[in-house]
Amino acid sequence: MRRLFVLGALYLAQGLPFGFFTQALPVKMREAGVSLELIGLSSLLALPWALKFVLAPTLDRARSRRAWIVPLQAVSVVGLLLLSFAPDDAWALVLAAFFATNLFAAAQDVATDGLAVDVLSREERGLGNGVQVAGYRVGMIVGGGVLLVAMGQLGWSATLRLLALGLTITTLPVLFLREPPRVARPSTTSLASLTEATRRPGVATWLTLLLVYKLGGALATSMLRPMLVDRGLGVAEVGVLLGEVGFGAGLVGALVGGALMKPLGRGRALASFAALQAVGLAGYAWLAAHPDTALLHVLVGAEHLFAGMATAALFTCMMDACRADHAATDYTLQACAVVAATGGGAAVAGFLAQA
Numbered sequence: 193m194r195r196l197f198v199l200g201a202l203y204l205a206q207g208l209p210f211g212f213f214t215q216a217l218p219v220k221m222r223e224a225g226v227s228l229e230l231i232g233l234s235s236l237l238a239l240p241w242a243l244k245f246v247l248a249p250t251l252d253r254a255r256s257r258r259a260w261i262v263p264l265q266a267v268s269v270v271g272l273l274l275l276s277f278a279p280d281d282a283w284a285l286v287l288a289a290f291f292a293t294n295l296f297a298a299a300q301d302v303a304t305d306g307l308a309v310d311v312l313s314r315e316e317r318g319l320g321n322g323v324q325v326a327g328y329r330v331g332m333i334v335g336g337g338v339l340l341v342a343m344g345q346l347g348w349s350a351t352l353r354l355l356a357l358g359l360t361i362t363t364l365p366v367l368f369l370r371e372p373p374r375v376a377r378p379s380t381t382s383l384a385s386l387t388e389a390t391r392r393p394g395v396a397t398w399l400t401l402l403l404v405y406k407l408g409g410a411l412a413t414s415m416l417r418p419m420l421v422d423r424g425l426g427v428a429e430v431g432v433l434l435g436e437v438g439f440g441a442g443l444v445g446a447l448v449g450g451a452l453m454k455p456l457g458r459g460r461a462l463a464s465f466a467a468l469q470a471v472g473l474a475g476y477a478w479l480a481a482h483p484d485t486a487l488l489h490v491l492v493g494a495e496h497l498f499a500g501m502a503t504a505a506l507f508t509c510m511m512d513a514c515r516a517d518h519a520a521t522d523y524t525l526q527a528c529a530v531v532a533a534t535g536g537g538a539a540v541a542g543f544l545a546q547a
Contacts, residue, residue, distance in 0.1 A: 207331020215336025232542015322450020445500025
């Protein structure tokens with residue numbers, strides 16, 4: 193249980209700034225009159241998440257995952273505190289700061305993913321990934337929903353300081369985790385390690401499946417927040433909708449999806465949960481043409497529920513595809529495919545919505 197708690201806290205720590213960047217910031221930008229094109233393109237500031245595979249071989253050679261996690265979190269906290277003193281309309285500075293925060297968070301994610309593969313057995317991975325996705329979704333909803341409400345009440349600077357405090361608290365548990373012994377690997381170039389990882393049998397097909405699995409969801413959900421603003425919902429209303437309905441449904445979905453991995457099996461769970469998520473996403477298209485406040489709550493809940501289930505199943509299969517002595521590299525390579533699909537879909541979605 194201690195291992196699951198530590199991993200849940202670390203993934204929550206990742207979700208906090210990423211949720212604020214992807215969910216709260218678009219609402220703030222739209223309210224300030226920023227165009228949908230720029231809002232969509234701002235998602236490209238998450239590029240470090242798509243390129244973090246470059247760092248993975250270096251972290252795999254380290255004897256300790258914690259030796260990377262704690263300093264990276266500390267740098268992110270300091271950066272957010274400094275940003276809290278900047279004007280809230282200095283968009284160039286704000287976006288540059290979030291690019292740096294994404295860079296540090298992406299590196300921390302590599303170390304955390306490696307730690308998760310190190311400490312979880314195959315039998316534990318379903319539940320472990322349920323906790324992982326639940327923790328990350330808690331962070332996403334708190335960062336993008338609860339902090340959005342706080343921003344409407346407390347202002348920009350105070351909200352950034354709350355975000356920094358959240359990162360500090362969620363980093364503390366890893367200080368007390370006893371890591372399994374790891375043997376330092378011989379020094380090799382990142383290119384050599386990545387080439388070896390991509391040449392394994394079946395990897396190209398699996399990475400293609402990951403891209404397709406996540407692309408549709410990104411196209412459908414990235415413009416949801418601006419759509420809600422355009423429909424007349426205020427900042428606080430959007431925050432309540434995502435922070436309460438989305439939070440509860442996503443949390444339940446992740447835990448249910450993780451628990452169902454063992455009885456359903458990997459392949460059946462992936463296919464079933466993807467079909468359910470497609471139904472939830474189709475509801476957003478219908479809602480755009482038929483505004484209905486009551487139905488909006490149902491659709492947000494259903495989409496978050498099914499997305500949590502699908503993501504838990506996908507991450508479990510990604511862990512299964514990792515080699516024990518290359519865990520960070522193998523997992524990160526797969527995660528980058530997921531981020532590339534998500535970021536690319538979000539960037540294109542802004543232009544499709546504006547058309």
